[in-house]
Amino acid sequence: MNDKKNEKITSRDVDFAKWYTDVCKAADLVDYSSVKGSMIIRPYGYAIWENIVSVLDKMFKATGHVNVQMPMFIPESLFNIEKDHVEGFAPEVAWVTQGGNEKLEERMIVRPTSEVLFCEHFKKIIKSYRDLPLLYNQWCTIVRWEKETRPFLRSREILWQEGHTMHATKEEAMEETLRMLNVYRDLQENYLALPVIVGKKTEKEKFAGAEASYTVEAMMWDGIALQNGTSHYFGDGFAKAFNIQFLNKNNELETPYQTSWGVTTRMIGSIIMVHGDDHGLVLPPKIAPVKVAIIPIGEVDEVLDKIIEELKTKDISFTVDKTDKSPGYKFAEAEVKGYPIRLEVGKRDLEHEEVTIVRRDTLEKSKIRWEDAVSRIEELLEEIQKDMLEKARKRRDSMIYDAKDYDEFLEIAKNKNGFIKTAWCGNEACENKIKEDTTYKSRCIIEECHDENCVCCGKKAQYKIYWGKQY
């Protein structure tokens, strides 16, 4: 019983990248197969995704969206219709060239995203203003032929949702773009306990084919950024390319305005890298598949049964480890898996009518009368959820730096990881120079700023912007 699961985890201070993959494996989240670049999402990892999907799908439906399922293949000619889009995606698509024993007349890509499929469909079903807004979402798998892959962060196959909506006016489309950005913020802050910065991508970093892209940016424990979701305003670019029109109330033809927005299993990567520690995963209670790990020590069935009964009544998910492994091994395993609460029900504690409760986020232990355990657990789950967000927010804020001039920027970039907040002139030349000098990329523009100077070129600024290294 010496190979405690968490003893196999590299310390995050020693090698954060190694720590990350160790946790992914040790917590049974993923595994590899002979399919290069793809991962197996194991039941425990998939259960986290199912919980996220369940929360988000309700949010989508509450905001009037319906789910749909489009084909997974895109014929080359359809893919080629919107020029910027093709240029953006062509280098990273998988090509199907043969079906059964016959070579295809027209080869097809496996969808890397489905804008063109939705546009083709929208052209058929949008006729009048009565058909708008059209608020569609799709849960599916997409494929992008990445060279280097990491579990949840970058994979050739990605589980995601993609929203695609059409609106009669620019204003409505922009409203939708920002509404869904806020839905993502809500999900990430209030369920995943991830403090996020929302803002606009620069021209250079926006989605291929979009007029404007908005982003939800999280900072990992090591100060590196992860783009956790995007919401795009397309204007009428795709609609014009696909010749989508509708009759307005005056019976005149108009072109509608479009949005798209998506999040992926990458958010699970954020959860791991924001909350995890050297003992393993730490899951926010609201999306943890198992909220309480019960570890009986000795003959305690009578009390155990009563506690289990109460947990069931209150619909709190739990697991009971009755295997013949040692208590120490079981504690370690519960920590690796990131169960929010560990409940130790021991024969000796019970002599004093007590059980031991351990919070996974702080590893704090406390004893409590066993009859009060479940109501304490209920409270604690809420506290843990709140505390995890606050703890992550404090750490993130402590790694956000202001830089007034380029020397300061270079100094911070050289010595620290984190986000650097500066004024920026809006020119791609400065964006490129910063990236070249420091590997920092623009994360997002958060507001207009006209009374300061660009941190790079010193000319009059236009925006306040965050910079950071990224996964």
Place this chain on the structure above:
Amino acid sequence: MNDKKNEKITSRDVDFAKWYTDVCKAADLVDYSSVKGSMIIRPYGYAIWENIVSVLDKMFKATGHVNVQMPMFIPESLFNIEKDHVEGFAPEVAWVTQGGNEKLEERMIVRPTSEVLFCEHFKKIIKSYRDLPLLYNQWCTIVRWEKETRPFLRSREILWQEGHTMHATKEEAMEETLRMLNVYRDLQENYLALPVIVGKKTEKEKFAGAEASYTVEAMMWDGIALQNGTSHYFGDGFAKAFNIQFLNKNNELETPYQTSWGVTTRMIGSIIMVHGDDHGLVLPPKIAPVKVAIIPIGEVDEVLDKIIEELKTKDISFTVDKTDKSPGYKFAEAEVKGYPIRLEVGKRDLEHEEVTIVRRDTLEKSKIRWEDAVSRIEELLEEIQKDMLEKARKRRDSMIYDAKDYDEFLEIAKNKNGFIKTAWCGNEACENKIKEDTTYKSRCIIEECHDENCVCCGKKAQYKIYWGKQY
């Protein structure tokens, strides 16, 4: 307002195949795109699938299964490991040969089913008897390169679930095979209102690589069979091919036994073809996305609001059609969509405190005091669910024929559609002859039978079996 939606539907007596596709289109279930052989599942169709998934996923979890997500690609060398399996699927797979700009060193198929992926994974994670049984399920899309396609019935892309389980003994694996067959029967009879026959496939018709395949067979309104789900017992064939072994309690290596089982969106095709009529779709209440279609006629807001409030309280899904279309048009549309109940709230009826309730399954109308409407709706939803199953069962049973000898078989097959129940010797030669002479294929073996003679060759029978034409 003359183009009522159901006036575009071909009568099912005139052309059943045309009727089917007309209903699929008119009820907004599917649409086509430029992706040959694939369909778009529109929001109303997808909502039916979501409801089926929700019911079935709970049944899987209640029987101890967990969900997992495997890669969608299979490298050629992995696909080639089990010989029978490859031979069965090779003619109908899609090949990915290029990723980004580079030709792949090893080409890959898009999964037509995932046995080999699960086996490769199982080999890694199964070590001891403690790891068994391993009860996995996957919800995903598979691809089979069909030449002729029809919405929901046969498509190049199929939404489905595939269960894959591993067991320490033959007996447990066979128990699981039959347990999941019964889960399918439960789903189809008690939720989809489809009477089904369950039984065993013949050697000729079994799954490529299985030792035994079991099937859930439904009969469509026109007497044609649809295979609505299968459950396979693999024995240790795949396990041996993949060299999967576990240490038993005596610390000896053993080979485990395996099952797989699946159902697809094809079940939606069955729902349409068993329950639908010339007015359109008829949905069983338990999986109908919208249970009540409310059509207000005149100024009736006050009563309408009260009814809506009560429907919400009782969590009964509904839609209210307040558009400026004529009542007749709205009635027709509610019929096409197959909403189980139509509630007409008319100004004139309300003078007598009444509203009109119309059952979609029988089109029977009745008036009722508006205050009693919602409790009547609650009762009716249960009645409709029950009646739909019974009605379908009666029709099916009236199209099941016994044939004692081959002349009788030929006579029935020539003049009637339906299932023919006979004794059979078990020889593929007779199975082939029947198919050649009549196009009837074996549906399933339902029991042993040793006191009769084979309907085809006249020799001693081994089984009772159903024959039928199939979609």
